[in-house]
Amino acid sequence: MEFDFSAILLGLTVLFGVVWGLDRLLFYTKRKARLDAAGEEYRDPAPVDWARSLFPVVLVVLVLRSFVAEPFRIPSGSMMPTLDVGDFILVNKFAYGLRMPAFNTKFVSLGEPKRGDVVVFRFPGYLCEDENGTMVRSGDISCADPHAPVPNQNWIKRVIGVPGDTIESHGDELLINGKPVAADLIGPYQGNAKRDESRLMMDYQATVWTEHLPRSDGKGTIDHMIARMPAYSMPFPLPNDKVPSKVPPGCYIVMGDNRYNSTDSRWWGCLPEQNLAGKAFLIWLSWKGPGAGWIDFSRIGRIIH
Incomplete structure (x- = not known):
């Protein structure tokens, strides 16, 4: 339940x-x-x-x-290495406007997401074609049941494309408005082998990079870490049948920083603006669990970029 x-x-x-x-x-x-x-x-x-x-x-x-602010727990490795499984984060609830609790209806607008923001949102569901040929949102990733209820879940990803952007993605290559996004290799991913998510990345020889994502205002870049793991899987390219090349109004293209192990806009289309919950800004606890160090004190208080 x-x-x-x-x-x-x-x-x-x-x-x-x-x-x-x-x-x-x-x-x-x-x-x-x-x-x-x-x-x-x-x-x-x-x-x-x-x-x-x-x-x-x-x-x-x-x-x-x-x-004001709401706590969330990171449940999966899709945002590694930026956010780890077990990180407890705070989310700025007024960054993009004030919304009615439970209904999520915006009644005061205070801004819009920018490229590079790490956002928490209500999962919109997978885009599926129903029996009438209409695109609907479903909870079934295979689209075998286009009317499957969408689970009420909070997800977290990074904004890659804002309305009006042209986004292309093919494996490691990411282009925004026709220009390749640069990334510099840091080195092999090094994690805690006692944790499943870290062990998977090391087994598949993941590498860590600094990505230089151009700011929405064109002034410089947002520099943040991503992981590449092409031996693990190959995500859908952009554009595809669920995502047009140009981001439509009221929508955002989001991706996980763990680029080869993230179910994101490449799978289920653009993120509707009304599904936004807020902007992640701080790690206040990092729980590793028994056998893996219990608490990672080095991550506590880290600002999320």
């Missing part, structure tokens, strides 16, 4: 607020007068006392998670 924590927080906030508010509006005065007349100490009924105590706490948590 999938849980939407924002929806749960919103529901609890409404529930506690309604219970407390209705009690104060309809029952509090008469109950207090009755207890005062009887000489008894006033005390709220247990449900009302719980609602009164928890409402401000839940409300503050809801506001902070919805409009």
Whole structure:
């Protein structure tokens, strides 16, 4: 079963607020007068006392998670070496505008993603053709069931193309607006062999590079690390049947930094703007687990570029 924590927080906030508010509006005065007349100490009924105590706490948590910063855990290796499995990150929730909690509807616009941003978003689903020849979003990667429900999951990738960009990708080669994106070899990937994700990359002789992604404003580059592992798999090229060469309005092309082991826009098309959750900016904990060092203190406090 999938849980939407924002929806749960919103529901609890409404529930506690309604219970407390209705009690104060309809029952509090008469109950207090009755207890005062009887000489008894006033005390709220247990449900009302719980609602009164928890409402401000839940409300503050809801506001902070919805409009300021929200914690997320990295579940897969698709953003290695930038983000590791077990990294706990903070996401700026107001970087691209304020959105209604649970519904994700934007009501205040504060900016748009730029090339190189690491973004968290609600997975939009795989683009599949239904029985009428219409492209729909499905939870089935094979598209055997184009009407399969899309799982309610948060994913994280890097923005490679913004609306109006022309994007081409063939193996290691990435072109933006007709110009190749430069990358400098750092060396072989070196990780913790006790962890599955790191061991896979070392087994397939992954290499680490510094990619120089041109900024959206044309002023310099965003320099960040990527991993290449062509012995592992060959991703779909861009453009393809799900992604046009020119990024349409309201959409973004996103990729994982682990370029050969990332299910991203090359698989399921452009990321709709309304699916954005925020911009990742900080690693606040890096959990490696038993047998692998437990906590990687060297990654704590690292700014995400």
